[in-house]
Amino acid sequence: MSPMNLSPLKGLDRTAVLTAVAVISGVITVILDTTIVSVALHELADELSVPVSTIQWVSTAYLLALGTVIPTTSWLQAKVGGKRLWMIALSVFMAGSVLCSLAWNAPSLIAFRVVQGMGGGVMMPLMMTMVAQAAPQRDMARLMSIVSIPAALGPILGPVLGGFILGNASWHWLFLVNAPVGLIGLFLAWKLIPASEPEKGARLDVVGLLMLSPALVAILWGLSNVSGETGFADPLVFLPVGAGVALLVAFALWSRRRGAKALVHLDVLKSRPTLVASGMMFLFGASLFGGLTLLPLYFQDLRGADALGAGMLLIPQGVGSLVSRFFAGRLIDGIGARLTALMGFSLITLATVPFAMADGETSMQLLSVALFFRGMGIGTVVVPVMSSAFTELERNEVPHASIIIRVCQQVGGAMGVALVAVILTTVTQSSGSSATGFGTAFGWVIGFAVLGIGVALALPGRRRAEETAPA
Template sequence: MASSKLDPTVVRTSVAILVGGITVILDSTIVSVALHQLAHDLHATIGTIQWVSTAYLLALGVVIPVVGWLQSRIGGKRLWIAAIGVFLLGSVLCSLAWDAPSLIAFRALQGVGGGAMMPLMTTIIMQAAGGRDLGRLMSVVALPTAVGPILGPVVGGLILGAGDWRWLFLVNVPLCLAGIVLAALLIPADRRGGRVRLDVVGVVLLSPALVALLWGLSNVTRSGGFGRADVLAPLVGGAVLLIAFVLWALRRRAAALVDLQVLRSRPTWAGTALLFLSGASLYGAMLLLPLYWQELRGTDALGAGLLLIPQGVGSLVSRSVAARLIDAIGARWTSVIGFLFVGLATLPFAFADGHTSIWWLGAVLFVRGLGVGVVVIPIMTVAFVGLDRAEVPHASIVTRIAQQVGGSVGVALLAVILSITAASSGSPAAAFDAAFWWATGFTGVAVALSFVLPSRRAVRETEAAARGEEPRTFESADASAGATATATARE
């Protein structure tokens, strides 16, 4: 069982990471409701202004793969503070943008900082915890991931309704400053790995692969869908580069840019697959829900944001009990229950039209939020079960890539389904019904895959090993020292 009291050092580290980390995930969705306003104010076309989101996304794809190497060179604490600083600079410059090209360039700079922060927030806390109390700690780590995409459109709508679009970026400033101060004071200094060689071939293969895949998927939402040249070419090229990287990494093992050997652990590969599906379900639905309120119900960005508040409230409520659920029934059943809530609460939108009761849909969104707040925590918890300290950065990168690409796939597929169904049926309501059916299907697959997660007994045995109750411990950076825990987790 988990210890009754969390290590004060781990608590302080988690608080510092949470304050800084919530900004980057909130920002990744807060701009989504402002594209029309930005196009109007900056005198740009929608096609041009969409690069405000695309540039941010592509910058994430460039940086995420090299975070593990950067951490080994300069240390997690220094890298975290530097990443927040870059994100802060990008936010301030975005608020000062004078036209669309300048805003796009500054958003790319934001993405560089955010791309480093996203996997690093998990790595730092997991390494500080040394495998102890993973459920409770992941309820902290997963807060930005679970709540950010939900609250982003709400906050964005409120800001646009009350003031200028520049505040979409200035709102990051106080959080970033607080995050830097808290990180400097509360995060303990960590060891640096010295002269660790950069896997140049891995960088040349993986970063362009992710950029190509994310770029291709982002273009799917435009007219023509998957038939567009700027969709097919990047997707095919990205897939080829990704396959080449996998073959290279399997040959290089621990010397690779990202050590794919971590996927030999059943908890890690199952958690990675589920994070892909949760990304598709969460981000895909966050494309559909604001559009439903705006296109079928006639609300503006502020109105759509306010109508999505029940989902955010539900997510916050359930997050506080997710760790206790994991202790009581295990990560496997907690994940099953969470995805069932998400799926069952998405289904009513597949039957909704322009006249469905707002109160009924608000209640449904609250239930959906309950599920969203639960599912991420057990998945991220078990993804790190049985890994030693040296493997944690690699697992953080793999899981973050899976969630990011899964989100892009979900958005792309649902956008195409929405467009094709609307064109063939001539009914926007029918198009949304079909898209929400697909979103429900994503969660159905996730429910089935949840049964692959390790049992509560396997997780507890591994946590016991981490506390020194068995000879082999999580904290040892030596591969042989983690062998017993890893073998237990793979059963």
């Protein structure tokens, strides 16, 4: 191994590293906020004197806001420039956080979560775009492994920080804690991200926006309405999902007609690495979020943990995901994105098996070890997908690919959560056994990961990646 490979930063392009540091410092607020709020939903319901079904809109409203703004990211970047847009989006997220901390009842909190979602929805795809545009292809794998670190830290720090705040301060600090972190992120973005000029003549595809944003909102809202009692037969599920799919088809036809002037240029999917990465992120989202839905429920229903305790029991998964970031980039450099992704999905598959076979007496030590390796698999999948998705694209095509990949992960995650929720409830009721219900639901999570293995086979190998990389 050469000396250059001994450090994750050594030898990397300086501008790309500074950009990565700046976006990491900002996006950590978004990821931490998501995990903190998910732990605190029951406490928020009690504090605001509303049922859990109402406070669940704190998460749903945020999700729908993401679906609304994600498609606009490419146009916004062209209109105002990447650096300026990043600082605006982070400022909007911070403003939403402060407003959430000042909320006086559940409706006001839900409304202010929409403001947060509008900022966070721009930041997530923009983060990938800015790093991909700044990084030479030779540095992409190691930089993406660094940029994805916040996603690993969130599940580790979020439950701990959320529990600490709830135990020592009022719930308002769950949101106000974002302010100082966000201010650091703004300062670093101002100092470290190179300025980029807006593109002349950037016009908003209004017709495309009126198709794509409502399509995503309808699909995400419909899937969020899935319940164990009625499943997908509920009109509040199949009507919005059906309408959303119809709008997506209409947008695809419109985008083909508009070409590069479309809100999201779907021709980027003609690049095999981009197409494969999008499919992988859909299945990865289903496996990741389906598992994240089942795991805390398993620890609460079968092992007697409370919400905070269940979050703490998930820490080994976050640690495994964090550890994987330190070798995934070098692994891709050594054996290629395809084999790395295959290893990651295989780890997710094998490490989820103990949960599919678990009951209320299964060794917690065994499950903790399984969670650690599941986390390693999660981290090992993300990096090759993010690093290979843009290899055959021009600079101006990268924002469109980032949006598509983010949308695929979001919709895949919503679908995975909806499916496992229905399966868990249905099987538990029919069998009279919670353990059987969890076992079957975890089996579906395993199935998503197995499908991911099949899709990963289409990723470019090391030799092809080297041939397609720009000189």
